[in-house]
Amino acid sequence: MWVEVKDVSKRYGNLQVLRDFNIKFEEKTISALLGPSGCGKTTLLNIISGLEQYDSGNIKGIENKKFSYIFQEDRLVPWLSVEENIHFVLKRLYRNQEIINITDKYLKIVGLEEYKHYYPRELSGGMKQRVAIARAFAYPSDILLMDEPFKGLDMELKTNLSEAFISLWKKDKKTVVFVTHDMNEAMVLADYVFILDGKPLAIKDKIVTED
Numbered sequence: 001m002w003v004e005v006k007d008v009s010k011r012y013g014n015l016q017v018l019r020d021f022n023i024k025f026e027e028k029t030i031s032a033l034l035g036p037s038g039c040g041k042t043t044l045l046n047i048i049s050g051l052e053q054y055d056s057g058n059i060k061g062i063e064n065k066k067f068s069y070i071f072q073e074d075r076l077v078p079w080l081s082v083e084e085n086i087h088f089v090l091k092r093l094y095r096n097q098e099i100i101n102i103t104d105k106y107l108k109i110v111g112l113e114e115y116k117h118y119y120p121r122e123l124s125g126g127m128k129q130r131v132a133i134a135r136a137f138a139y140p141s142d143i144l145l146m147d148e149p150f151k152g153l154d155m156e157l158k159t160n161l162s163e164a165f166i167s168l169w170k171k172d173k174k175t176v177v178f179v180t181h182d183m184n185e186a187m188v189l190a191d192y193v194f195i196l197d198g199k200p201l202a203i204k205d206k207i208v209t210e211d
């Protein structure tokens with residue numbers, strides 16, 4: 001199965017961001033999108049997730065699929081603690097004890113079990129991003145979209161988070177599409193790296209990385 005963007009067009013006023021754009025993502029693989037600022041990467045993720053309407057074309061392979069989306073900023077609920085932020089997305093899916101167990105499991109993997117009673121304002125940027133990653137994996141999604149999830153973090157934290165991400169992904173292989181401006185990060189994390197260009201969005205190159 002593939003997630004397939006087929007002949008999709010999208011314009012904002014006079015700006016044609018996508019024109020008959022095509023891209024395919026293989027199920028249970030990790031794809032990175034790299035390209036200049038403003039070329040349309042976020043627009044593409046928003047269209048795939050259903051957050052943004054498009055003018056024509058279609059998206060295949062997303063019927064009955066559940067999405068997780070990690071945005072550039074963490075989007076935690078400020079008045080909920082770390083664990084409550086994760087409970088929140090699970091509450092309609094599982095029984096109480098299961099929710100607690102799943103939450104604890106994912107917080108442990110990202111190294112935040114001791115912070116589960118903290119509130120987002122009491123966490124650093126990197127810690128908040130780790131909560132967002134734990135929440136995205138705790139939710140039983142098929143497709144995970146991430147928009148520069150490690151942006152603005154120092155090298156050490158980036159490495160730690162990348163490792164946490166890979167260990168989560170190996171346990172639960174979602175179809176992942178993520179945006180980055182960091183070629184090294186793309187090569188380390190992704191199976192496929194798409195080099196994009198804009199006005200309108202186009203694929204310049206597709207790199208298959210080695211494991």
Ligand SMILES: Nc1ncnc2c1ncn2[C@@H]1O[C@H](COP(=O)(O)OP(=O)(O)OP(=O)(O)O)[C@@H](O)[C@H]1O
Pocket residue numbers: 012015017035036037038039040041042043044
């Ligand atoms: N809601 C909107 N209304 C009008 N124009 C928009 C809107 N959203 C995005 N755009 C324009 O569409 C183009 C693509 O934006 P997008 O955010 O998808 O780029 P990007 O590749 O993700 O950029 P960056 O790497 O800087 O995050 C930009 O020129 C932007 O100004």
